[in-house]
Amino acid sequence: MLHQAFTHEARLYSVEQIREIENRALAAHQGDxxxxxKAGLATAELAMKIGADKHAPVLILAGPGNNGGDAYEAGYQLSKLGCKVVFVICGKIENYSRDAQAALQRARAAGLEFAELDELLNAPQQRWSLIIDGLFGIGLKRSPEAGIARLIEFVNQLSIEKSIPVLAIDVPSGLNADTGQATSQDSAVIQASHTISFIANKSGLHTGSGKDYAGQVSISTLDIAEDFFPECHSYLNQRTSLFPLLKPRKQNSHKGSFGDIVVLGGAKGMAGAAILAARAAQFAGAGRIYCSMLAGAPAYDSLHPEIMFRKVGEISLPGTTVVIGPGLGTSNLAHALLSKAILTAQALVIDADALNLIAVDSKLRVLLHNRNTPCIITPHPLEAARLLNQSAADIQNNRLLAARELARQFNAVAILKGSGSIICDPDGKLFINTTGNPALASGGTGDVLAGVAGALLAQLGNSMDAARMAAWVHGHAADELVMRGLGPIGLSASELLPEIRLHINKLAYHSKTDGRL
Ligand SMILES: NC(=O)C1=CN([C@@H]2O[C@H](COP(=O)(O)OP(=O)(O)OC[C@H]3O[C@@H](n4cnc5c(N)ncnc54)[C@H](O)[C@@H]3O)[C@@H](O)[C@H]2O)[C@@H](O)CC1
Ligand SMILES: [K+]
Incomplete structure (x- = not known):
């Protein structure tokens, strides 16, 4: 799919790229x-929509860089709209850029109110209609020091206690716009209800801790013309770009048309994992589903007798899409099955213990790397850490980099799971998933994802398309169930299955709106 097919909101740029776009746009300065x-005006307009009003003042935090400059402009515009604003200046203003200085002068000349940080911290009873965070944007270099960290914590607490919306300018202060992580483990980050981000959308607002801090994200390009934006390689994984992938089924089709899935897993005590993956493949539309369990297969699945169980040694893999890993264990038999699957399966989804086996065996790594048939790997951060020989914290500190490295080293499409799952191909093209919620943080949901990915891989033939659709539909099913009050607390992986089926059908058969069949 071409870069132009994605909206500005869906394209993700790095801070380095945004700096380049900004510099070129500044050099070509157009308009009055x-x-x-423009950033200030866009912020003020959104502020009016989400809570700024004339009955209580707007608190505006202005930091030491251009993010602070945006904050002065926003306050100035809000005052023109009749709102009372109070600024708190944080950090030195001597190093302000020309534009930030001009913005501060304009705010001062208009007679707007400025308060000292201590006055604010000592007046927790003051009512505010909205808090605007203009402390740091993409220029954040280190953890906010003690004074500002205290302010951030104060604002976070105040906004929760008094239900005050918080609008972050460009990036919630303290969050790294590229990685979606705080600068260090316990450093303070503004907890925004809304973020208005400028020039382009940023990965860090959508993955890792980004979703928790950024709230609802909107993008303003500041009217920078399309030609200033280079091709990008990272996108949001949204419903609109998944539509064309799954075609309505032909009348003249049969069960062989939609692929044979073989689930390999289910060692002793873990049989349920393989069954969940097999059922998920069924609900996601695979033609025939086989399941082989190391613990010994049951005669049939009484809830889904359509699943066919085979003894481990009796299953033929060529021509099938193999989902290997759910409950597989790391025994010698598991290892032998994995080598066989890598060598003979037509397409592969590798999950869970199968990934752990690959992590410690260089021969399996080589086999996998040398495959040239479709393959999806689905690690969570700990499995990714084992595969890349890093810690889970290293993975989370730069999830985009980790996903690119996984896809490259293992020559597969990687789904790095977690908040804002990342889907990446070996060429580095990357999508951040937009669906999902904490309901998915329970046992069995990963097995379901693997089964869905297998079924979609068998139907679509393309690993990236299948991985994107699987991640999106899996998260969307959880979102829909939570909306109906069936989670996040206590939602079981099995409950995802009919919901996943519904949304796969909607993607294949529906108009671009989320209408009914
Ligand atoms: N240049 C422009 O005309 C535009 C600037 N924009 C805004 O400008 C922002 C980027 O501006 P800057 O590059 O000035 O960066 P920031 O405003 O994000 O912050 C950088 C300043 O903070 C200091 N700093 C960084 N981390 C610190 C810490 N932990 N504790 C204390 N001080 C710290 C830096 O030394 C520098 O002075 C964007 O995020 C955006 O909000 C956008 O409005 C687009 C237009
Ligand atoms: K900010």
Whole structure:
């Protein structure tokens, strides 16, 4: 799919790329307003929509860089709209850029109110209609020091206690716009209800801790023309770009048309994992589903007798899509099955213990790397850490980099699971998934994802398309169930299955709106 097919909201740029776009746009300066004035105006307009009103003042935090400049412009515009604003200046203003200085002067000349940080911290009873965070944006370099960290914590607490919306300018202060992590483990980050981000969308707002801090994200390009934006390689994985992938089924089709899935897993005590993956493949539309369990297969699955159980040694893999890993264990038999699957399966989804086996065996790594048939790997951060010989914290500190490395080293499409799952191919093309919630943080949901990915891989033939659709539909099913009050607490992996089926059908058969069949 071409870069142009994605909206500005769906394209994700790195801070380095955004700096380049900004510099070129500044050099080509067009129109009467500076980029900072446009950023301020866009912030003020959104502020009016989400809570700024004339009955209680707006608290505006302005930091030591251009993010602070945006904050002055926003306050100035809000005052023109009749709102009372109170600024708190944080950090030195001597190093302000020309635009930020001009913005501060404009706010001062308009007679707007400025308060000292201590006054604010000592007046927790003051009512605010909205808090605007203009402390740090993409220029954050280190953890906010003690004074500012205290302010961030104060604002976070105040906004929760008094239900005050918090609008972050560009990036919630303290969050790394590329990685979606705080600068260090316990450093303070603004907890925004909304973020208005400028020039382009940023990965860090959508993965790792980003979703927790950014709230609802909107993008303003500041009217920078399309030609200033280079091709990008990272996108949001949204419903609209999944539509064309799954075609309505032909009348003249049969069960052989939609692929044979073989689930390999289910060592002693873990049989349920393989059954969940097999059932998920059924609900996601595979033609025939076989399941081989190391613990010994039951005669049939009484809830889904359509699943066919075979003894481990009796299953033929060529021509099938193999989902290997759910409950597989790391025995010698598991290892032998994995080598066989890598060598002979037509397409592969590798999950859970199968990934753990690959992590410690260089021969399996080589076999996998040398495959040239479709393959999806689905590690969670700990499995990714084992595969890349890093810690889970290293993976989370730069999830995009980790996903790219996984896809490259293992020559597969990687789904790095977690909040804002990342789907990446070996060429580095990357999508951040937009669906999912904490309901998915329970046992069995990974087995379901693997089964769905297998079924979609068998139907679509393309690993990236299948991985994107599987991640999206899996998360969307959980979102829909939570909306109906069936989670996040206590949602079981099995309950995802009919919901996943519903949304796969909607993707294949529906108009672009989320209408009914
Ligand atoms: N240049 C422009 O005209 C535009 C700037 N924009 C805004 O400008 C922001 C980027 O501006 P800057 O590059 O000035 O960066 P920031 O405003 O994000 O912050 C950088 C400043 O904070 C200091 N700093 C960084 N981390 C710190 C810490 N932990 N404790 C204390 N001080 C710290 C830096 O030394 C520097 O002075 C964007 O996020 C966006 O909000 C956008 O509005 C687009 C237009
Ligand atoms: K900010």
């Amino acid at each position: 307003m500076s980029l900072m004035q």
